[in-house]
Amino acid sequence: MQTPIEATLAEGNNAAPADTQATAGRRRLLTAGRLPPAVLLVATVAVLWCYEVPPATTAVFALYLVLGITLPGTLWWRCFQRGRGWFVADVAAGLALGYVGEVFCYVAARLLGQPLLVLVWPLATVALFAAVPGLRRYWRSDPGADRPPPLWRWCMTGLAAVPLLWSVKFYRIYGLRFPYNSAPDTDSTFHLALLGEAKHHMPMVVPWVTDEPLYYHWFVYPEMAATSWVTGIEPNVLLLRLSMLPMLMAFTVLVGLLARKLTGRWWTSVAASGVTLFVLSPHPYQWRVGEFYRNLAFSGLDDGSSLRLTVWTGPTQTFGALLFVPLTLVLVDLLRDHRDGRRWALFTLLLAGVMGGKATYVPLLLCGLLLVVAVELLLHRRLHRGALIALGPAVAALAFSQLVLFGATSQGTALKPLTDVVTGGLGISTGYSTGEVTGRLLVLAALTVFAWVCIWAGLAGLFRRRLLTPELIVLIGIGISGAAATMLTGQSGDSQRFFLEAARPYLSVAAVAGLVALLPAGRMTVRRALPLLGVALLGIVVVQVIQSSGRSSVPNVRNTGSYGNLTRAIVLPHVALLVFAVVFLVALLVARRWLPITRGTAAALVVALLAGYGLNTTMQNVYLVLQESRQGGWRNVIHGSPLVSEGTLEAGRWLRDHSSPDDLVATNAHCVTLEGRCSNLHFSMTAYSERRMLVEGWGFSTTAHEEAARLDTWVGGVPYWKPQILADNDAVFEDPSPETVDVLRDRYRIRWLLVDETQSNVSPILSTFATERYRSGVCVVYELPRS
Template sequence: MQTPTEAADPDVTDTVPARVAPHRGPLRRGLRSGWLPVGLLWVATTAALWFFEVPPTTTIVFTLYLTLGVALPGTLWWRFLGRGGGFFVADVAAGLALGYIGEVFVYVGARLLGLPLLVLAWPVGTVAAFLVIPSLRRHWRGAADAPVPPLLWRWSLTAIAGMTLLWSFKFYRLYGLRYPYNSTPDTDSTFHLALVGEARHHMPMMVPWITGEPLWYHWFVYPEIAASSWVTGIEPQVLLLRLSMLPMLMAFAVLVAVLARKVTGGWWSGVAASALTLFVLSPNPYQWVTGEFYTNLAFSALEDGSSLRLTVWSGPTQTFGALLMVPLMIVLIDRLRERRDGRGWALFAVLLAGVMGAKATYLPLLGCGLLLAVGAELLRHRTLHRGALTGLGITAAGLVFSQVVLFGGTSQGTAFKPLTTLITGGLGGSTGYAAGEVTGRLLVLLVLLLCCWACIWAGLAGLLRRRLPEPAVVTMIGIGVAGAGATLLTGQSGDSQRFFIEAARPYLSVAAIVGLWSLLPAGRFTARRAWALIGFVALGVVVTQVIQAGGSDHLPTVGNTGSYAALTRAVVLPYAALAAVAVAVTAALMLARRRVPAVRGMVVALVVALLAGYGSNASLQNYVTILRDSTHAGWKNVVKGDEIVADGVLEAGRWLRDHSDPDDLVATNAHCQRWNKECTNLHFSMSAYSERRMLVEGWGFTTTAHAEAARLGTWVGHVPYWRHEILADNDAAFRDPSPQRVGLLRDRYGIRWLFVDESQDNVSPRLPEFATERYRSGVAAVYELPSA
């Protein structure tokens, strides 16, 4: 096993010779084949999706398109631009990410031409080029000297990918595909579905739920889903809520492992990094629950940037950006190791272009990381690092372009608001401890949060025992520090500042694993040491369980504890107990190292594993919660929360989609979306299911709404509509229809269709006198306006 120092030499890392397998019988070869775990995972995924109302034929069609239309062309170009690529699993996972970018860019052009199926030029053109051009044909095979992953490594990563599938049950059971089971998702799902519908029919995209509002947003995931829908014929809702995120999640888990192996040269560092990224959360020593909102989203009591929370599905932009960022970092490693390769920089630029439009959080963090690498090299060698400078220049250009062209120079409501994450977080919000935003109590929460982060990424301490890490690791540390800082120092009306630490999590995790490797004697990872580390992780889980069992199951508040001082004790003491055990274990290990040879040189590494066990308990409990809730309330089609989609809106919306022109403008009476019994402007279901632009439906989550929220000092969901005349003209036609009012919608605004939700209290029974009813389902009706 190579040490991180040895792996810094690219010739050592990348040219491990392939192993020659001895002759074996067909059955044994099959059992040892890398295809077996992949095949079993696919079968399990197909079965799970079938249970959640996705027919196997739909999954097969989607798999065929994903394989032949996205992953295949992406893998071929990955191998070409990467000069041969690496081992098969790494090539395909990175190729899938690159394939998504090619698909998005080609679809945008195809949609601009009005020929969405022209997106097939991406796979067809690529395959033709790699068949016809002699110099490209060799890329159908992987590199001859590519390393062969150990069989247990493949099974381990398959298990990790399978855990993402199991975790997805938490989402699937709450987000159904038909009424009433689709009626109670969060507003984010209809928001994203509306934008997928917009991408299916229009380019450039606009905000579809109000007229005249530009889309200043990271929108690349929507053309990807739209392209998949056009080619496969699968409904956008099925893609968004069932199919599209799964391969992104699984490929992300694999690529984090590939990235860690690239840095350290050790196979098992990859498994550890992937597990750390996905499953080690903020320790949660409380027996009481922090609040349904946080448990539903898989948040711990204190923010941890979890890569497995419901926003992975209800916020697909983060999932898409997270996937695309990892191969970008893989490519960057070689560039930072001063490999002068024009193709490599071209690949870096293409990946960065994809990340740029996938999620806005990544480029600023990458710029900070590269800036730290430049500064570190300047201090260490008194010279400017050429690779880091080049990467920084490309990143800066992409950042400027994205801010001007994609985001219109807007901040989307993000501003300097220190400790907002603590104020709105699970611990501070559920207990009321953050009420009044008192500085002293916020500092208590801040200390607890920093201690939680220290438990997750304790392996970073190992980097202090060696000389300054290589620029790639320094860059990851810079990304992590920037992500943590942005999370603590900024705030956004939708709490989106949390995405900064989520974006940084994989790179902090990889850097922590590099540090952990440095803590092992001679930097060597053996089976005995692996079992010792796993044992201390298990010990950390047990310790946390014991502390939880000794606590109260009643949520403490200032009301039931009597004072903020007593509430402080209830909040702090469980964490203090965890810290005390860690100190005691450390002391015991220090004493034992003189008598137990196996402990010698392993003290810090074992303590790191103990702290990781504290965080692993939180992840374990999330899985237990899935099992418990599913057993008690049902494994699927659970209706829970406020109604977001009214009865019949899905059917009426699809009828309108099938019988109207994509450029038709629609008027609706539905504006009020109930959330926690309050009326909000976050109503998007009419545009989501009709895939048509609305004169005015909701108006939340837009650039103007965020600006108005900042100006008025209120939440974005409570902002009144700023174009009063349009809203008045729209609502008058429904509330008190007349030939003049209906005609005004038709003649001034170009309205042809009315999409009505009769459960709202602003619809006159006389409306059919002035418009022709064309379709009805549940409380939803579609009317066509008479011609002038």
């Protein structure tokens, strides 16, 4: 008979296998490849639900995204690449390629007047890859493909979740219904108006003002228009909630995969995506720049942040950024081996998508390729065939885009050196750029370059061991040309900032590749990672100390006494950062004899310190968003000046449902009040009605940009260049009569009036000459009598 002790021991021995099995099961769950994306999916649904997107809507969107875009794109990606890689890599690149196929198919379908023919793209692809025996193998991942370790999967999933978490900053102030949709920026209604135009017309024109051709990178609008037709989801929900998220998540993963392809190391994927997202311009001041500038560059100096608010309010940039990464992945393969015809076809197809996705990318690509040719010629006395071949389609794409898509116009972009620092946060907040004095602008430019050195200091490692391969040279060329274009050009809407934003991921990848060269044998071990992380933390602390010792109020010439004192107040905190970095490097060199960890890693540790300077900016902005959200609310926050009147959404949708897409509409709404003055950037009537206007606003059009450049003024302040049309339009609202009605109806073919009763003087007798059909809030829809 067993004693109690023996029985207890026996029970424990019998339970051990079960405990072991449970532990092994939990371990398998944590290391499973499907768990990280599943967690991200659940989190995405939850966040969207919190911000007024029901799970059913998210499910419909996700279903079309997977079956209508990602599936055909992944199959073609594998076919063009002549193989099947790791599943997530294929899917991320396949999503980008799927978007390109969808856009081209939708443009053709819309030209035929049958937008749902866009479904030919996924259906034909699935049928082809199911029917052709040689293509069936692309349905499965390659079991022998190099697979990432579990920690990498969780890290990259976490990085892919960053845009979701950061989207809270956007979602909380960009509501979907009144009054929470009343105060967006002007860009959002601008893009929504173009999305409505893409839903109903091809070729597209500028819909908010008559007789104005659309010279713009417009490919993202057919993408969202196609999604709206297939899923039935409202355009504003796609623009303000759904469509940008998969683009941003895939972009984050693809940047990491580009680093992995170049270096052959998994850890560089996490580092490259991390630098792209988190390492920003140092801000060693206790005071903050204005919110508008924090949304652009977080600190007072432009850093091209990939999480600035424009990635949500500017879908063209987000779309172009996504498409350009797989293009670069393919280019890396072609620079290594230019003899693969399928990859050249894939390169050309992606280039066609990038060409109409965002104007900034093709010129940067061209500069990168030219740098490869020049370096190879100078260093090795040979022409690089891969780069030369790639120059052919790149030049053709640039010529086509400039002559056809952009109508040989500059969109107001011109050679205006240092415009970026003139209109930047540091110069405007302190008044230091007032008067555009060259000496002061050069100071701001020098501080900006120092900030860039902090972010991308790892580039120095590329020159240490002759690692300037053509693949890395093209990234450096893209980066340098983007930074140079930002500094040397100007545009009336400050769009020169997009050049640096476009270049940022490629500078980050190249900097991480340089960091590899600064580590012994290029290996990242726990023993090396911990000191690097510790030194990055030290960089954060250093910035905090400098901030706390400085002034809390924004310096300007009045409270400092002179521009000389203001210069010192602006420059000295950055000088302190530089001095500490130099002292730190000297200390490392001295300590090498008795600190083994510093041997061979001193330069890498300095890079980590400089990165810490920029990480502080991100950390403080995260804290600021949390603080503002706790104090002002996590959602449905009315923020800024009202730009959309009550009833605009409902009246616009009623008009959309009761009129023809070819109907031309007249409105009395022309003005939005920005900083106390009337601006021509009024687009909400067009945006919510999805109808073309005789004249609503007239800003953000090619002619407006050209007028702004001619008058040397802001694009939102230029007067309308067709005053007679504006007078004819407004007469029916302010002084209606049979004559004014006849002019609109017979001369301009107007059938509908969309009135905002808070805009201009609306005559009380308007209803005598037009029939009121719908009213919501302060907005009224009238129908003109037929002749």
